[in-house]
Amino acid sequence: MTTPARRAAGQAATPQAAESPGGMRRIASASFIGTAIEFYDYYIYGTAAALVLNEAFFPDLSPTAGTLATLSTFAVGFAARPLGAAIFGHYGDRVGRKTVLVVSLLMMGLSTGLIGLLPGYDTLGVAAPVLLVLLRVVQGLGLGGEWGGAALLAVEHAPKGKRGLYAAAPQMGSPAGYFAATVTFLLMSAVLDDDAFDSWGWRIPFLLSFVLVAVGLVIRLKVAETPAFAKVMDERETAKAPLVEAFRRHPREMFLGAGMITVVYVMFYTAATYCMTYTTGTLDIPKNDMLALTLVAVVVLGLSTFFVARWSDRVGRRRLIIGGAAFGVVWGAVLFPLLDTGNYVLIAVALSGALLCMGIIYGPAGAYMPELFGTKMRYSGAGFSYNLGGVLGGAAAPLIVTALAETYSPAVGGWFMSGMALLSLLCVLALPETKERDLDRV
Numbered sequence: 001m002t003t004p005a006r007r008a009a010g011q012a013a014t015p016q017a018a019e020s021p022g023g024m025r026r027i028a029s030a031s032f033i034g035t036a037i038e039f040y041d042y043y044i045y046g047t048a049a050a051l052v053l054n055e056a057f058f059p060d061l062s063p064t065a066g067t068l069a070t071l072s073t074f075a076v077g078f079a080a081r082p083l084g085a086a087i088f089g090h091y092g093d094r095v096g097r098k099t100v101l102v103v104s105l106l107m108m109g110l111s112t113g114l115i116g117l118l119p120g121y122d123t124l125g126v127a128a129p130v131l132l133v134l135l136r137v138v139q140g141l142g143l144g145g146e147w148g149g150a151a152l153l154a155v156e157h158a159p160k161g162k163r164g165l166y167a168a169a170p171q172m173g174s175p176a177g178y179f180a181a182t183v184t185f186l187l188m189s190a191v192l193d194d195d196a197f198d199s200w201g202w203r204i205p206f207l208l209s210f211v212l213v214a215v216g217l218v219i220r221l222k223v224a225e226t227p228a229f230a231k232v233m234d235e236r237e238t239a240k241a242p243l244v245e246a247f248r249r250h251p252r253e254m255f256l257g258a259g260m261i262t263v264v265y266v267m268f269y270t271a272a273t274y275c276m277t278y279t280t281g282t283l284d285i286p287k288n289d290m291l292a293l294t295l296v297a298v299v300v301l302g303l304s305t306f307f308v309a310r311w312s313d314r315v316g317r318r319r320l321i322i323g324g325a326a327f328g329v330v331w332g333a334v335l336f337p338l339l340d341t342g343n344y345v346l347i348a349v350a351l352s353g354a355l356l357c358m359g360i361i362y363g364p365a366g367a368y369m370p371e372l373f374g375t376k377m378r379y380s381g382a383g384f385s386y387n388l389g390g391v392l393g394g395a396a397a398p399l400i401v402t403a404l405a406e407t408y409s410p411a412v413g414g415w416f417m418s419g420m421a422l423l424s425l426l427c428v429l430a431l432p433e434t435k436e437r438d439l440d441r442v
Contacts (some may be wrong), residue, residue, distance in 0.1 A: 026219070026222055026223050027153060027154060027157050027166075027169075027223060028154065028166070028169040029169075029219050030101070030150075030153060030219050030220045030222075030223040031150040031151070031153040031154040031169045031170040031173075032150075032169045032170060032172060032173045032176070033105075033173070033212075033215065033216040033219050033220070034101060034104070034105055034146050034147075034149075034150045034170070034173065034216060034220070035146065035147060035150050035170045035171070035172075035173025035174060035177070036172075036173035036174075036176045036177040036180070036212075037105065037108065037109055037112075037173075037177060037209065037212045037213065037216055038108060038143050038146050038147065038173065038174075038177065039173060039174045039175075039176075039177030039178050039181070040177035040178075040180050040181045040209070040212065041108055041109070041112040041139065041143070041177075041209060042077070042143070042177075043177060043178050043181040043182070043272055044112070044181045044184070044185065044205040044206060044209075045077075045112070045115070045136075046269060046272050046273035046276075046398075047181065047182070047185050047272070047273075047276060047291075048185075048202050048205075048206075049070040049073070049273060051185075051202070051276070051280070051287060052197070052198050052202045053070045053073075053132075053202075054066030054069065054070045055198065056120040056121065056128075056198075056202075057069075057070070057073075057120055057121050057128050057129045057132055058070060058121065058129060059121050059122070060121075069129075072399065073129070073132055073133055073136050075394075075395035075396065075398075075399060076133050076136045076137060076140065076395075077136040077137065077139050077140035077143070077395075078140060078387075078390050078391050078394045078395030079140065079391055079395055080136070080137045080138075080139075080140030080141050080144065081140045081141070081143055081144035081387035081390050081391065082144060082384055082387045082388050082390075082391060083140075083141060083144060084104075084140060084141035084142060084143060084144020084145050084387070085144040085145060085148060085380070085383040085384040085386070085387040085388075086144075086243050086380065086384055087141070087144070087145065088100045088103070088104055088144060088145020088146075088148070088149065088379070088383065089145065089148060089242060089243055089379045089380030089381075089383045089384055090241075090242055090243060090380060092145065092148065092149050092152075092379035092380070092383070093242035093376060093377055093378070093379045093380050094242065097149050097152050097153055097156070097379065098153075098220070098223055100145055100149055100379075101145075101146070101149040101150065101153065101220055102217065102220050102221065103142075103145070104142045104143070104144075104145035104146045104149065105142070105146070105213060105216050105217060105220060106142070106213065106217070107138055107139070107141060107142025107145075108139050108142030108143045108146060109142075109209050109210070109212060109213030109216065110209075110210070110213060111135045111136075111138040111139040111142065112135075112139055112206055112209040113206060113207055113209040113210040113213070114135055115132065115135050115136075115139075115206045116203040116204070116205075116206025116207040116209070117203070117206075117207070118131055118132060118135065143387075144383065144387050145383065147170065147383065147386050147387070148370075148378075148379050148380075148382045148383025148384075148386060148387075149379060149383070150170040150173070151167060151170050151366050151367075151369065151370050151382060152370055152378060152379055152382070153170070153223065154166045154167045154169050154170055154366070155167050155366070155367055155370045155371070155439070156370075156375075156378075156439065158367075160436075160438070160439075161313060162313060163313065163367040163371070163435075164309050164310060164311070164312035164313040164317065164363075164364060164366075164367045164435075165309065165310045165313055166367075167309060167366030167367035167370075168305065168306050168309035168310060168363060168366060170366055171305050171306075171309055171362055171363055171365070171366040172302065172305060172306055174268075174301065174305065174362065175298050175299075175301040175302030175305060175359075176302070178272070178298045178301065179295065179298045179299075179302070181205060182291055182294050182295055182298060183295070184204070184205040184208065185202075185205060185291055186288060186291040186292065186295075188201045188202070188204055188205065189201070189287055189288050189291065190288055242376065242377040242379065242380035242381075243377070243380040243381075243384060245376065245377040245380075246373060246377040246380050246381035246384070249374065249377065250372065250373055250374075250377070250381055252430070252431075253372040253373060253381065253385065253431065254381060254384065254385050254388075255385075255388075256427040256428075256430050256431050257369055257372055257382070257385035257386070257389070257427075257431070258385045258386070258388035258389040258392065258427075259389065259392075259423055259424060259426070259427030260321065260325075260361075260365075260389070260424050260427040260428045260431065261361070261365060261369070261385070261386055261389035261390075261393070261424070262389045262392045262393035262420055262423060262424050262427075263324075263325055263328045263357070263358075263361060263393065263420055263421045263423070263424035263425075264358050264361050264362050264365070264389070264393065264424075265389060265390050265392070265393025265394035265397065266328075266393040266394075266397040266417055266420045266421070267328060267331075267354045267355065267357050267358045267417070267421075268354075268355065268358050268394075269393070269394045269397060269398050270335075270354070270397055270398055270401050270413075270417060271297065271335075271351050271354040271355060272294070273398045274398045274401050274402055274405075274413075275335075275339065275350075275351065275354075276290060276294070277402075278336075278339065278405065278410060279339060279347065282410075283339070283340070283342055285342070285347075289344065290347075293344060293347050293348045293351060294351060296348045296351070296352060297348065297351035297352040297354070297355045298355070300352040300355055300356050300359070301355035301356070301358060301359045302359075303359070304355075304356050304358075304359025304360055304363065305358075305359040305362055305363040306363065307363070308320055308324075308359060308360050308363035308364060309363030309364055309366060309367070310363075312363065312364035312367065312368075312435065313435065316433045316435045317364035317365070317367060317368035317371075317433065317434060317435055318368070318428060318431065318432070318433045318434070319433075320360060320361075320363075320364050321360070321361050321364055321365065321368065321428045322425065322428055322429065323360060324357055324358075324359075324360030324361035325357075325361060325421050325422075325424045325425035325428060326421075326425055327356070327357050327360065327421075328357040328361075328417070328418070328420075328421030328424070328425075329418050329421040329422050329425065330418070331353045331354060331356075331357055331417075331418075331421075332414045332415065332416070332417030332418030332419075332420075332421055333411075333414055333415060333418050334350070334353070334414070335350050335353070335354055335414045335417065336350075336405075336409075336410035336411050336413065336414040337411065337414075338350035338353075339410070340410065357421070361424070367434075368434055369382045369385060369386055370382045370439075371434035371435075371437050371439065372385075372431070372434060375439060375440060378439075392420075393420065397416075397417070397420065400413075400416055401413035401416060401417065404416055
């Protein structure tokens with residue numbers, strides 16, 4: 001028997017309501033805002049890690065050791081993400097997409113803001129880096145539940161032939177957050193001298209996360225549950241253990257999907273984090289110049305993400321992702337030789353190429369990964385697979401590239417990036433096309 005609450009849930013998310021212009025704007029905004037905050041949070045941390053956090057929290061270490069220690073705290077956040085995906089995915093598949101998205105937004109945004117209030121090593125001693133790691137863990141848990149829910153919010157509301165276009169909304173949060181973070185740091189470093197920036201100016205981008213969370217919360221509280229999940233609730237078909245069910249029914253998709261998305265993280269976080277450290281430290285390129293050059297690459301990322309996501313509704317997701325991964329195999333090998341020229345145009349080309357590779361894959365992935373899984377375990381399956389790829393590509397890659405560059409040469413780090421792109425290429429070759437799938441019948 002269907003309860004009034006379940007009938008209300010289903011009625012609140014009727015396709016007619018969702019497809020109205022106002023309804024779709026709310027859905028697009030709600031799915032966009034979370035991933036924008038996600039990438040804003042992670043990029044400001046990555047930029048701060050490259051520029052100042054080693055001195056603020058690890059002053060007794062050498063510059064290289066301090067950078068590795070700071071990047072390790074960066075990796076801790078990624079390590080927590082699969083756990084967050086498991087927890088939020090469980091409740092997202094049991095209770096609903098909307099509720100857990102509100103909680104994930106609060107966790108990731110508030111923990112980022114608190115990093116901006118955290119005293120450094122000179123004030124708290126060893127407690128400072130310990131608290132930094134704890135906040136990174138909380139942030140990682142929240143982020144683990146974010147992308148899967150945001151992607152499902154868009155995909156499960158979308159008409160069958162427009163899922164790639166609708167899923168572009170959460171994917172566009174990446175370049176938007178990246179752009180906002182870069183502009184914020186550029187303004188801070190332009191207005192403040194080095195001493196002011198290093199002592200307190202770097203905290204302002206973190207504190208702005210409080211404002212973003214407030215805006216995102218207002219938007220998400222106005223969004224209805226998705227039609228696909230409302231149907232599952234109405235028919236009392238929710239899975240008791242969604243993640244276990246995802247591993248049982250879709251083991252290939254879980255692991256191959258993680259491998260496929262790995263190159264996205266490798267390209268983004270190597271270009272955004274290690275390349276910033278390398279160019280400003282080793283190549284002595286001014287910080288402001290590098291932030292400005294990064295903005296060029298962000299525009300390339302935004303355009304490629306949107307147009308390739310839209311294009312995937314016509315030609316399919318898999319073909320485009322294969323092309324992006326193959327491009328990554330080549331670009332990893334040329335990235336550092338281009339950077340080493342010291343030529344600003346070629347540096348912009350180097351960073352833009354890395355983020356073009358990301359955009360070609362990341363755009364279609366917003367629809368592709370949810371389409372791999374059934375509705376009852378879609379949040380858990382897509383979210384866990386996506387964040388497992390984050391551990392492989394986002395947590396490990398900057399550390400490995402840094403270690404290879406310091407031990408051998410930056411070019412060796414680039415070859416590692418090519419190897420990870422090849423891994424992603426092999427994984428997507430083993431996966432099916434999903435463009436024509438009925439989400440209710442996966």
